[in-house]
Amino acid sequence: MARRITLADVALKAGASKATVSLVLNNRESRISPETSERIRVAAQELGYTPNPAAQTLRTGKTQTLAFISDEVLTTRFASAMIHGILEVAESHDQMILMAETEHSPQRWQKSLASMKNRQVDGFILGLMRARNLQKVDIPLNQPAVVVNGKAQGIASILPDEHRAGQQAVEYLVAHGHKKIALIGRPPAGSSEHATMNIPRRMAGIDDAMRTAGLGFSAEYQEVLWEGEAGYLGALAVLEQAPDISAVIAANDRIAFGVYRAFQERGISVPEDISVISFDDEELASYMHPGLTTLRLPYAQMGQAATQILMQEDPANLISGVRSEGNEVLIPMPLIERDSVKTL
Amino acid sequence: MARRITLADVALKAGASKATVSLVLNNRESRISPETSERIRVAAQELGYTPNPAAQTLRTGKTQTLAFISDEVLTTRFASAMIHGILEVAESHDQMILMAETEHSPQRWQKSLASMKNRQVDGFILGLMRARNLQKVDIPLNQPAVVVNGKAQGIASILPDEHRAGQQAVEYLVAHGHKKIALIGRPPAGSSEHATMNIPRRMAGIDDAMRTAGLGFSAEYQEVLWEGEAGYLGALAVLEQAPDISAVIAANDRIAFGVYRAFQERGISVPEDISVISFDDEELASYMHPGLTTLRLPYAQMGQAATQILMQEDPANLISGVRSEGNEVLIPMPLIERDSVKTL
DNA sequence: CTGAAAGCGCTTACAG
DNA sequence: CTGAAAGCGCTTACAG
Structure with a gap:
């Protein structure tokens, strides 16, 4: 492998000192004559010089x-x-x-x-x-x-911004005329150890927006474990509690997935009979039929x-x-x- | 921030030269007395010395x-x-x-x-x-x-190992008693520009195993674009060609996903009426009902x-x-x- | 406006 | 068995 081009090579070729070359190449050329600068730049260019990062790090302590x-x-x-x-x-x-x-x-x-x-x-x-x-x-x-x-x-x-997202889910439903809404997936009181810190915020946003809209939930199903099974059971439960709901807020996409399955079994079609909105936008959400409307986690x-x-x-x-x-x-x-x- | 501990610090503390310390710490102590070695190790340990990678790189050209x-x-x-x-x-x-x-x-x-x-x-x-x-x-x-x-x-x-995987898919079906098999997703001749180099191997493996088993496909649907839609249309097509198939090989999971949907619409249940096997094991595969049997891409x-x-x-x-x-x-x-x- | 020199922290011939 | 010295390739006071 060809030897690496160094500052010294550039200095030699440009007829300048290493110090000057370094100054120019680092754009600290305030006090270097334009001619010298130019000569150095050309030489560096022609030689294809790139600084050795290890040497720079050793000297400066910075690694980029x-x-x-x-x-x-x-x-x-x-x-x-x-x-x-x-x-x-x-x-x-x-x-x-x-x-x-x-x-x-x-x-x-x-x-x-x-x-x-x-x-x-x-x-x-x-x-x-x-x-x-x-x-x-x-x-x-x-x-x-x-x-x-x-x-x-x-x-x-x-x-x-989970709080805002919680609000938006509700506001979106309300803007589309929904008033009888069920929530599936609120963690039961005292289950906070299992939850990430985002969850209470999501819930608080939902609650705030409901309050602002002057609404309460027609039905709720509580659960910490946000998997498909919870959605499936939750859907059946809220249907029992309030058969006249027009929309469901699922705490996340996996729950929504389970909700879809329960609805399908019961011959309830989404969104004609009941609308569903959710959170996360996992890959899963894009495969579901009909496509799931959801608030994306913006990774x-x-x-x-x-x-x-x-x-x-x-x-x-x-x-x-x-x-x-x-x-x-x-x-x-x-x-x-x-x-x-x-x-x- | 406290100054970094260097080789020199260790050398000083151990009463040895930097060269000796370096040798010992790099396990090239063949010719160093055990006592010196030990003193150096202890000193390094006590000071919490770790070599400066930038200096090592500058010297050796290696970066780990x-x-x-x-x-x-x-x-x-x-x-x-x-x-x-x-x-x-x-x-x-x-x-x-x-x-x-x-x-x-x-x-x-x-x-x-x-x-x-x-x-x-x-x-x-x-x-x-x-x-x-x-x-x-x-x-x-x-x-x-x-x-x-x-x-x-x-x-x-x-x-x-796509060739082997293709074979395995067929062998698995055959071992489960299937003889009337459809293939969905073989790229049409001449469409090779669209394909990755893995695809022909997958297909060749499938064909080899079919030949070995003395079987031919009861029906085929060709397509380069391996998305759900292809699976949906493919399923309908093979059903038309050969209503008596007992199994489908889907070229990948997305195709299998479309196949499921078509079957569901037709009231055909997987696997009771028709079995499905596939390739990739995308996340999708784990969500499908029933769970999709598939050959995983071992990333x-x-x-x-x-x-x-x-x-x-x-x-x-x-x-x-x-x-x-x-x-x-x-x-x-x-x-x-x-x-x-x-x-x- | 520019250069000579020191030094960042290592490793590795070399000498003894 | 061990140490003194050179050198990897930079940057940065310092001197002029």
């Missing part, structure tokens, strides 16, 4: 590299959309991303943090699969960091925002509707309109 | 870092499962992963390759969303590299194997049933047995 540590990367949509958003913004700032996964092991979490720190990354993006509150022990860094889908003392936190945007924050850029540049509360940056959950809600 | 460049990372399961596999093996070799995504842009592909090379990564993992043959121009590196889900002159290639294992090859480790250590042909490493596609095939 960000760490993305996530507790789970295998899962659908979560990490992969987030990575996509991160990569996009990182590239625009000439940063590369070093990845690690901890599979929910505190030891691996600590180990990843330590080795990334040892590699002198310029910042940390901490991605959580299920939103929770990180303790101080989780981030033993005096280093720029941001948590995605979680919170932590003193560092920026990127979260989906890609959350990744973008996290990276922007680390780069001191304003997330509002890329994402409209972002709002901040304290050290929380709340990313809007877009309403994905498909065919599961009918206008009354 | 691998590049994962993929043309698409956003897509379900593909990249994220692959990343998972890569990370797992990388961690066991104390390597970190630098990620980039090119979104199918040749410019970004080249740029990523160049900047990774500039950062002196120790090896390249090139991940392709749709299997194809890379040209020389795509990998202008004289550097360790491996392609996942693709081929390239002179470098190792990790591919799913995680492909990521593992790629990393192992780069690390000069034998993939057979982790993955059973791997076979090699030339510079191809073929990873078995496991049969995921669910409930869509009935024993006759």
Whole structure:
């Protein structure tokens, strides 16, 4: 392999010192004559010079590299959309991303943090699969960091705007003329240990909007475990409680999936007989017939925002509707309109 | 932030030279007295010394870092499962992963390759969303590299064992007593431009096994575009051609999904009336009712194997049933047995 | 306006 | 068995 071109080569070719070349190539040429600058640029160009990052890091302590540590990367949509958003913004700032996964092991979490720190990354993006509150022990860094889908003392936190999304679901139903509404999936009181911190917010948004609209739920089915089975049982239950409902709010897409199945068995058609709206926009939602109208968890945007924050850029540049509360940056959950809600 | 501990600190504390400390800590202590070694290890331990990777890289040209460049990372399961596999093996070799995504842009592909090379990564993992043959121009590196889900002159290639999977699908059906079988999704002759290089292999495996079993297809529906719609139309078509089929081979899960829908409309139940077997094991497959029996694309294992090859480790250590042909490493596609095939 | 020199923290011949 | 020294390729005071 051909020897790597170094600063010294450029200096030699341009007839200048390494110091001058370095200054010019780093755009600190305030006090360098235009002629010299130009000669240096041409020489660097002709030789195809690129600085050796290891040498730069050794000297400056900067790596142009960000760490993305996530507790789970295998899962659908979560990490992969987030990575996509991160990569996009990182590239625009000439940063590369070093990845690690901890599979929910505190030891691996600590180990990843330590080795990334040892590699002198310029910042940390901490991605959580299920939103929770990180303790101080989780981030033993005096280093720029941001948590995605979680919170932590003193560092920026990127979260989906669940409260707003909850409101929007209700407002959307109301705007389409629905008044008799059932809710499937509210966690029973006291089940909060199982829940991520996003769930109460989603519920509070729903409740607030119902109150604002002057409505109460015609029926409810409570459940912490948000899987298809809960939706199936929930649908049967609310049908029993209030056969005249015109719409169902499912706490998430998996529940909605179960609701569809129950309705289908009962010969109830969506949305002709009963409308359904939901949250998350998992891949699943796009396969359902009719297509499920749902509020998307904006993973890609959350990744973008996290990276922007680390780069001191304003997330509002890329994402409209972002709002901040304290050290929380709340990313809007877009309403994905498909065919599961009918206008009354 | 406290100053970083360096080799010199350890040397000072242990009363040895930096050279000796370096030797000991890199396990090249053949000619160092045990006492000195021990003193040095203790000192390093007590000070919490870790070498500065930038300095090591500058000196040795090694980074303990691998590049994962993929043309698409956003897509379900593909990249994220692959990343998972890569990370797992990388961690066991104390390597970190630098990620980039090119979104199918040749410019970004080249740029990523160049900047990774500039950062002196120790090896390249090139991940392709749709299997194809890379040209020389795509990998202008004289550097360790491996392609996942693709081929390239002179470098190792990790591919799913599609031929074997095709055979297995047929053998499974035959073993369950099926003889009247329809195939949905064979690409029409001359449509090869649309296809990835895996498709002909899948088909060849199917055909070989049918021949071996002394069977021919009772009905076929050809299509390049493997989406739900093709499955729906295909199911209706094969039903027309041969109403007495007992099983359908769908070219992939999306086709199977459409087949289910058509059958449901016709009141045909899976698997009681007709069995269905498929390929890929997309997330979708796990949601279908009844659960779809399918041959999984082993993305995680492909990521593992790629990393192992780069690390000069034998993939057979982790993955059973791997076979090699030339510079191809073929990873078995496991049969995921669910409930869509009935024993006759 | 520009250059010589020090130093970031390692590893590796080389000398003894 | 061990140490002194050079050098990897940069950047940054400092001197002129």
